[in-house]
Amino acid sequence: MTMENSKAQLFIKRLMSNPALENYPVLQKEEQIIHFLKVNAKQLYPTLTSANFFPGENWNSIYHMLHQALISESNLVLFPELENVIDGKIDFAFIHFLEEKKQDITILKKTILEFLKRILLKPQTRQSFIGPYTAILKNLPDPYLDESFERKKYIHFELTKVQKLKMGREEVKNFILALLLLKPSIHLLTAVLSEEESTLQSGVVNRQFADKAFTILTNQLKTIPGRLIRTALDSSLSFPENKQVAATSRITSIFAARGINYRRLTKVDRGADSPDKSWFNIARRNYKFYGFDINMLDEFYKIAAENSW
Amino acid sequence: MSRKITVFFESLVIAAILLVLVQMFLEDFAVVAGWTMDIRKKLAISSFCFDLFFTIEFLTRLFYAIANKKTYYYLTRGRGWIDFFASVPLLIFNSGPMMLTLFLTGSTVMGIGGIFNVLKVIKAIRIARVLRFLRIIKIFGKIRYVESIMAQRHIATITTISITVIVFSLFGVSFVTGSTDLPGLDTSVYRQQLAIAETLAGTETNSSKFNSTIRYLDKLDNNLLIVKKGGKALYSRYKNGYYGEHFGPGDYSYFKEKNLELFFDTRVISIQNSIQNLIFFLIVLLTVTAFLVFYSPHFAITVTDPLHVMEHGFRDRNYNLEVKIPEKYAQDDVFRVAKQYNEHFLPLKDRTAVQEEDSVLNIDMQDIENIMPG
Known part of the structure; x- marks a missing residue:
């Protein structure tokens, strides 16, 4: 490691341990720091070109060094965390309900981890992974799926009668967590295709794009059941435009979005509605923009309202 | 003035406002409950001290307002007029004279019937004490739901309007009834005592008739306290020490006709006034509380x-x-x-x-x- 790299690493380490970022998950911390470096470039440049840091370097090369250092520092936290999520948090037994073919769960887990490590090298993937990853870490879908199974209304009907899932409630929960984990796989092609071709600003992709990604991914990840990949990729499709999107994909899409900017509030302002109720109501109004299923949002909204979530 | 000193004095004022509300209640309650003069005297002294404190506070605030060219602001939007009415007139017309009567020998001044109406008007000024409730608006900010400056201002305004209307209406009514001869408990008691005094004065020359009238009055009218003739006490309802212990300024009336001197018990009027004050106190307290709660x-x-x-x-x-x-x-x-x-x-x-x-x-x-x- 060069002297410059170690200086960059030290600077990033200190930034990451800043109390203002204390409660952020690692990817949100990373996003905040990248944004901070961009916004404050002019103020940071004189200090960062001083003798203590990188004398004589231009801003682009300083930013590059800091960015590299940030990614590697984040990965030191992110990858072991991901390993824990895959190994401990998600029970992949639901796979047996997706494919009759006997699956080796250990190999499956290893494949998913390796795949994630690979695609998470791309900045777009990292950014798009913030929401799903927060949703996994904070177990966001869990209480809503419990309630949906108790109520046996639209969501339950879509899961059991329309999608015809033969698995139990716990398996469905783990299925959704696995889908959240694989949701950023849609970015496998984002560098290949142009922005216009691939994604809209709301993160929604078109059917052709998802199909291309599916073809490539199934070839690359033979140990992961095709149905799991398909459902994960479909979570980036707009439901109002693709009515055949599976219920699990729609749920994944909603909770991945919920995870973006999610912060557990210790105190809600007096006169304000609860965080989840507010979020679902806003999502109901923007459902076309994000491609959400309005009926699912209605049910989640009711659940949030009744439980003051 | 440094910030620490300002904070100290503001806290002192808030403490004084809360304490004076308790004092106001106790002062009237002591009359109704028949507490001894010793306690009532202490309460009267505390009333004087509070009035003096608030007068000094008002003058200090006024001085700073004048110095900072904010006199108009202080007296209007700064609620200086409340500070004024709840201090200066009370000190001059109420607790100040009360102190004089308590500590000067001529305590009978309060009992002389000739200035009865003037006293009633002066007593009406006591109503202004209730304006001190408005000063607890200062504490509103510390109460849940009222952190907002706008909320504080609105609640303070509506409370001020309500209490001021109540206070000035009652003050006006007291002033009108006090300055005219409208019949009331006090005039009825005074007329009755005057009639007794005239009856006794009429029998003064006939010793046996005079004595039998006193005996008759002793049984029928327990308001007659002392009868003196030529400076010598002929009749006293209670032992001497009792009067000092239970009678204060305004609790008795005094009549003099030639050699004859008569003292009557007027505590029924004081009690009646204190009950009215307590009811008034309660109404204002409940009004302020209702706005807050x-x-x-x-x-x-x-x-x-x-x-x-x-x-x-x-x-x-x-x-x-x-x-x-x-x-x-x-x-x-x-x-x-x-x-x-x-x-x-x-x-x-x-x-x-x-x-x-x-x-x-x-x-x-x-x-x-x-x-x-x-």
Whole structure:
């Protein structure tokens, strides 16, 4: 490691341990720091070109060094965390309900981890992974799926009668967590295709794009059941435009979005509605923009309202 | 004046306001409960001390207001007029003279019937003491639901209007009834005592008739306290020590006709006045409490809370909580605006945030000063 790299690493380490970022998950911390470096470039440049840091370097090369250092520092936290999520948090037994073919769960887990490590090298993937990853870490879908199974209304009907899932409630929960984990796989092609071709600003992709990604991914990840990949990729499709999107994909899409900017509030302002109720109501109004299923949002909204979530 | 000293004096004033409310209650309660003169004297002295304290406080504030060219502001919007009415007139017309009568030998001044009406008018000034309730508005900010400056101002205004109307109405009524000969308990008692005095004066030359009248009065009218003839006591209802212990200024009346001197018990009037004062005290206390307990939360729920939530949402890009709209107030102007905020602004803000791509930055240069040498 060069002297410059170690200086960059030290600077990033200190930034990451800043109390203002204390409660952020690692990817949100990373996003905040990248944004901070961009916004404050002019103020940071004189200090960062001083003798203590990188004398004589231009801003682009300083930013590059800091960015590299940030990614590697984040990965030191992110990858072991991901390993824990895959190994401990998600029970992949639901796979047996997706494919009759006997699956080796250990190999499956290893494949998913390796795949994630690979695609998470791309900045777009990292950014798009913030929401799903927060949703996994904070177990966001869990209480809503419990309630949906108790109520046996639209969501339950879509899961059991329309999608015809033969698995139990716990398996469905783990299925959704696995889908959240694989949701950023849609970015496998984002560098290949142009922005216009691939994604809209709301993160929604078109059917052709998802199909291309599916073809490539199934070839690359033979140990992961095709149905799991398909459902994960479909979570980036707009439901109002693709009515055949599976219920699990729609749920994944909603909770991945919920995870973006999610912060557990210790105190809600007096006169304000609860965080989840507010979020679902806003999502109901923007459902076309994000491609959400309005009926699912209605049910989640009711659940949030009744439980003051 | 340094901030620490200012804070100290402000805290002292707030403590004094709370204490004086207790003192006001006890002063009248002591009369109704028949507490000894010793306790009542102490309460009267404390009343004088409070009036003096608030007068000094008012003059100090006025002095600073004049020095800072804010006299008009202080006397109007700064509620200096309340400070004035709740201090200076009370000291001059109420507790000050009371101190004089308590400590000067001529305590009978309070009992002379000739100045009865003047006394009634002066007593009416005591009503102004209740204006001190308005001064506890200073403490409103520390009460739940009333953190907002706007809420404090509105609640203070409505409380001030209500209490001032009550106080000045009662003061006006007391002034009119006190300065005219409208019949009341005091005039009826005074007329009765005057009739007794005239009857006794009429029998003064006939010793046996005079004595039998006193015996007759002793049984029928327990208001006759002492009868003196030529400076010598002929009759006394109680032992001497009892009078000093239970009678203060305003508790007795004194009549003199030639050689004859008569003292009558007027505590029934004092008790009646004190009961009225306590009822008045209670009405004002309940009015202020009602505004604080019922109106403040109502104001907060229907005005300031939704406004705060919306202001937070407009100011903070990260904030996306909706305004809670109670069904029964949904048609209120504030909640109609809140509906627009919930249904249009927040969804639009959410979409705009996605389009702008950049996340909301929650750290700034100040946060990293410690890691930026030089």
